[in-house]
Amino acid sequence: MPRAGLSPDAVVDAAIAIVDAEGPGALTLAAVAGRAGVATPSLYKHVRNLAELRLLMTVRVMEELTERLGEAALGRSGDDAVRAVMRAYRSYVVEHPGRYASMEQSAEPLGKVDAAGERLLGVILAVLRGYDLEGSALVHAARCLRSSVHGFAVLEAAGGFGLPEDLEASYELLITMVTGGLPHRTARVT
Amino acid sequence: MPRAGLSPDAVVDAAIAIVDAEGPGALTLAAVAGRAGVATPSLYKHVRNLAELRLLMTVRVMEELTERLGEAALGRSGDDAVRAVMRAYRSYVVEHPGRYASMEQSAEPLGKVDAAGERLLGVILAVLRGYDLEGSALVHAARCLRSSVHGFAVLEAAGGFGLPEDLEASYELLITMVTGGLPHRTARVT
DNA sequence: CTATAAAGCTAATAAAGTTAGCCTGAACTG
C-alpha cells in the first residue's frame, strides 16, 4: 500500500530539511519519519539504517557542491577560476550551514561517497590545470585549496568565528593567499 | 563512600582515553563509566550531562593545543614562528586524531570554551605580531591561518585525503602558502 | 482477476541518556 510514495531520495530530502531547519543535532529517524509522513520503521524500506542515511546525505551535499563549483568555474581559468570556485563554495555553506555541518565524519569505504568526492575533486583539479603544476604538485595544491576552504567553511558554519570583523574580508584574504601561493604559469620560451 | 575518587578532570581523562582508542563514535557514558570504574549514573555527580562532558573535552584539547603552540613559538618570530606553530598544530592532531575529531560542533555560549578559544587565539595573534598587520588585518590573517590549519587537520583526522601522495609535502606547501600570503614587514625608512 | 512483492504499519527489544532516591563512609564538630 505505497501511500506515501517514499523513496531513498525523498528520505534524504526530509533529512536535509531537518538539519537545515534545526541543525545536525536534530537529525533523528523519528523526526525524518514525521516529516516524511510515515512511521519510523517504514524508513528502513528505503534506507539501511541511520549511518547509511548520513552517508546519502553527504553524497547529496557533495553533489550539490560539485554542481555549484562546476558552474562557477565555467568559462574561467587561472586565478579567476580559483576565486570564483572558492566564493561559490563559501556561498553554498552560508546558504546551508546545517546541511554542510551534517556531512562530516565517517571513514566508511562506501563507494558512493568516494565517487562523489572524486567528482568534487575533479572540479578542483580542473581549475588548477591553469597553473604550472604537474603530478604530485597538483595533488598537493588541491589539498591546500580544499583544506583552506573547508576549514573556513566548518568554522563559519559552526559559529566558530567570534569576533565582529567582516567575514567576507577574511575570506577574500584567504582567496588571495591561495591564489598567491600557486605557481603561476610563466610565458615560457622554448 | 568515595571509593573511586573521581573528579570532573578524571571523567574527562576517561572520555579522552576512549576517543583516542576507539574514535569519537565510541564515546558513550557507559563506556566512560566503565573505564572510570564506576556505574553510569555516578558520572552525573561530576558532570552535568553528556553535552557538558563534550564541552569539557573540547576545552581540554584546546588547552593542550595552546600549550604545544606556545612552546613551538617560543624564541621564534616571523615566518619561522608561523612555520613552527603550524607544524606543532598538525603534529598534535596526528598524534591524537580521535581526540581532535571529537571536539567539533557545539555553538554553546559556555564560557569555558570561549575562554580556552581565546587563549588559543592569543598564541596565534602573538605569532602574527611579527608581520605588518594592524587592527582588522590581524584578525583576518589569524582567521586564514586558523582555517587552513584546522581544515587540513579535520580532513587528515577523518581520513579525508584518499590519494597516496605524501601528506607532509602537502602540509609544507600549505605552510608556504600561508607565510607567503602574509604581508612581511619591510625595512621601512622614515 | 489473481498473485506477488513492495511499502506501510504495529509490536517488541536493546542501548543510551537521564532522574530519583537510597546508603555509606570520610571528614568535620563538639
Add this chain to the structure above:
DNA sequence: CAGTTCAGGCTAACTTTATTAGCTTTATAG
C-alpha cells in the same frame, strides 16, 4: 572519641532512539 553531615557512589526506573520481526495491503504484472 562519638555524632552529624554530605559528597560521591549505587540501584531502580523512565524516555528516547535505533532497529528487527512479522503482519497487512495495494499497486501492478500477467
